[in-house]
Every structure is written in C-alpha cells, then in structure tokens.
Amino acid sequence: MLIIRLFFITASFSNSSWLFKLTYTDATAQGLQPDQIILTDTESKQEHIRHSSLSDLFPDTPLYNAHTTGTDVLWAGLPMITLPLEKMATRVAGSLCLASGLGDEMIVSSMKDYEKAVSLALNRPKLQDLTNRLKAVRMSCPLFDTPRCVRNLERSYFKMWNLYCFGKHPQHFKVSENDSKFPFDR
Known part of the structure; x- marks a missing residue:
C-alpha cells in the first residue's frame, strides 16, 4: 500500500495561510486524507536531517528548486528527483544531484519523465539501492x-x-x- 504524507513547517505554513488552504484543498481533492498532511515545528538542523531520512523520495519543485534543503536531504540519503528548467533557481537541485555523483538517476528532462521518476517511490528495491549509494558516497563526493x-x-x-x-x-x-x-x- 502506498502511503503519501506531505510535511510542512508551521513557521512558514500555518493552518490559516492561503497557501496551506490551497495546497490542502488540492491535496484532499487528489485523494490525500487530512491525517496525511502533517505540520511540523521548526527544528534543529540535526532533527531536520533525521526527519528527512524517514522519507522515501524528495520530489523537487521545478519552478523553484530546493537549495539548502536539497543539500540536507541528499546528506540524509534521501533521493531527490528534479527537473532543471531555464532560470538559475530551477537548476540548483540538478547541480546538487550532479555533485552527489548520482545525477543521471535523479535529474529528468521533461515533466513526463518527472512524473515517471516520482513513481520510483513504488519501486522499493531500486529506491533502497539509490538511498544506499547516496549514503555510501556522501563522505567522498564533491558535494560534501x-x-x-x-x-x-x-x-x-x-x-x-x-x-x-x-x-x-x-x-x-x-x-x-x-x-x-x-x-x-x-
């Protein structure tokens, strides 16, 4: 059974914010249950990285990529799928993935490929292999x-x-x- 959870940090995403309401409405319309949308408090860097390692896959947002968070999730061994576009802010995660040494498997070139890559969450052996390889190279790859x-x-x-x-x-x-x-x- 596929279990999806969305995590939001309360400091920037409160229950009353219009962005949360929009995301919540869209997510529930797509079939997510209210208990699958989780608000977390801001936390220490160490706790943030520990919580990142509990996830299976980090689908990066194409219009504005993960920057520091992208680095943190890769350090935690969490595979990140990213679609670089034309502007610099849309290519950061791709650079991070390349510097991890596993960019070929985490960088896609179209939205269709992005959607396919997100299905990696259903392929447990491949996902675990990618996670293990990320953890194995983090002490020697250029990124870290x-x-x-x-x-x-x-x-x-x-x-x-x-x-x-x-x-x-x-x-x-x-x-x-x-x-x-x-x-x-x-």
Whole structure:
C-alpha cells in the first residue's frame, strides 16, 4: 500500500495561510486524507536531517528548486528527483544531484519523465539501492567534500590573481585537482 504524507513547517505554513488552504484543498481533492498532511515545528538542523531520512523520495519543485534543503536531504540519503528548467533557481537541485555523483538517476528532462521518476517511490528495491549509494558516497563526493571545495576555491583565487598579475583580462577557466597552467599554482 502506498502511503503519501506531505510535511510542512508551521513557521512558514500555518493552518490559516492561503497557501496551506490551497495546497490542502488540492491535496484532499487528489485523494490525500487530512491525517496525511502533517505540520511540523521548526527544528534543529540535526532533527531536520533525521526527519528527512524517514522519507522515501524528495520530489523537487521545478519552478523553484530546493537549495539548502536539497543539500540536507541528499546528506540524509534521501533521493531527490528534479527537473532543471531555464532560470538559475530551477537548476540548483540538478547541480546538487550532479555533485552527489548520482545525477543521471535523479535529474529528468521533461515533466513526463518527472512524473515517471516520482513513481520510483513504488519501486522499493531500486529506491533502497539509490538511498544506499547516496549514503555510501556522501563522505567522498564533491558535494560534501569541504576540503576539496576549499582547495579548489583557493586555486581559483590564485588563477584570478595570476591573470591580473600577468595583465590579462578576466576570462573563463576551469579548476582541476592537478592543474599547473599558472606558475604560482600550488
């Protein structure tokens, strides 16, 4: 039996808000029971991540993606399905999924594919496999490798400084782990 629950944080989504009423009306019209719509209080980061790990799937909203929440749910091992569109705010979750190393399985290219991907919640073995792989890579994938991020950020600052020192105009460049294109790189 498929059990769906919608979680809302009360600080931004009270029973009396028009957005809650609209969502509640739409959800119940789609067959959700009132006890499947859950309001939670704001909580500590640790509790937020723990609660995220209790879910099965995070269907990202296409018009404005999860940003910090997307990072949190991926850290919790919760697969996130996302549909990147044209604006930056619609591509954040796709970048997060790519940086987790499992983007091919969580990023879709059409609304039809998005709807199909959400049915992943019904495929328990595949969902569990994706969850296990997310948890396995979280200590080594670029998304959560803070020392690598710091090294690459420092390397990019060195590259920008080197461009300036050599009288060059700002330009696009890539940073790689073993980059030695500039004489002052580490």
